[in-house]
Amino acid sequence: MRPDQIPVRALATRATLTRADARQLFGTDALTGRETVEVVRLGEVLHPAAPAAIADATRLIHDARLTPDGSVRLAGPVGAVGATVGPVRTRLVAPAALRRAWGLGDAATVGLGALALAVPVVDGDLALEVEHALWLGAGRPETARWMAGLALPAAPADDDRQRDEGPADIPRRVVTETDVRQAMLRRRRIRLRADQVVTPAARSLAKEHGVFED
Numbered sequence: 001m002r003p004d005q006i007p008v009r010a011l012a013t014r015a016t017l018t019r020a021d022a023r024q025l026f027g028t029d030a031l032t033g034r035e036t037v038e039v040v041r042l043g044e045v046l047h048p049a050a051p052a053a054i055a056d057a058t059r060l061i062h063d064a065r066l067t068p069d070g071s072v073r074l075a076g077p078v079g080a081v082g083a084t085v086g087p088v089r090t091r092l093v094a095p096a097a098l099r100r101a102w103g104l105g106d107a108a109t110v111g112l113g114a115l116a117l118a119v120p121v122v123d124g125d126l127a128l129e130v131e132h133a134l135w136l137g138a139g140r141p142e143t144a145r146w147m148a149g150l151a152l153p154a155a156p157a158d159d160d161r162q163r164d165e166g167p168a169d170i171p172r173r174v175v176t177e178t179d180v181r182q183a184m185l186r187r188r189r190i191r192l193r194a195d196q197v198v199t200p201a202a203r204s205l206a207k208e209h210g211v212f213e214d
Contacts, residue, residue, distance in 0.1 A: 001126055003102060004145035006110070009127040010135040011088045013047055013062045015039070015074055016055035017081075025076030029054065038075040046072065060085045062200060063132040087200030088131045090117060090177070092146075093124040102146065111145040113138035118178050131199045137174030170196065177201040180211050189213050 015037050019029035026035060036049035039060060050060065052074075060072050060083045074083050092108050104121050110128055111117075115138050119128070128144040135141070168188045170179050175190065175198045183190050190206065191213045192198070198206070206212045 006144045007127045009129045012132045015050045015052045021058045021081045024079045027078045040073045058083045063088050089201045090130045092121045109147045113141045180206045
């Protein structure tokens, strides 16, 4: 596989279920891949039909269109269970043999349309799994490219003389987790425009570290 022809897989809101919780929701843990759950928080339906699959933990993984905090209830045809909530995270998935051939470590820089993103690397069938909002903002690309030899800048020394002054403006419409991390490295805050879209991973990280201007 060529490093400039990595398939892109856009990720949207989905639920993962333990086998016990799958039986609670559907009466069976032999899921076919077509099952969906209703996502409810405080009596409000946040998503009528989120795809569900078996995994090690019961969790709602959400994209930019759904950003609840805390926990939610997942409802199926038989019952309901509680679930923790976390954002979709962009990552590069590659088989172990290809990771060795390309010299990939635990992180890599990839090009998605006009964007350069620092992403974690995990084992699996080759694909760039990307947040839905980020994929839309990049122009719905079908492939991505590994940018060998390109990495994010190192963190500056803890020295006020190296501090960048003033808030950072992101020229692109989509603000990513990479943008937030780069602002943190330079000890800057990000000033958002009204027309900008923030990916869930970026919003979660920025909220944790107070990166966005109030």
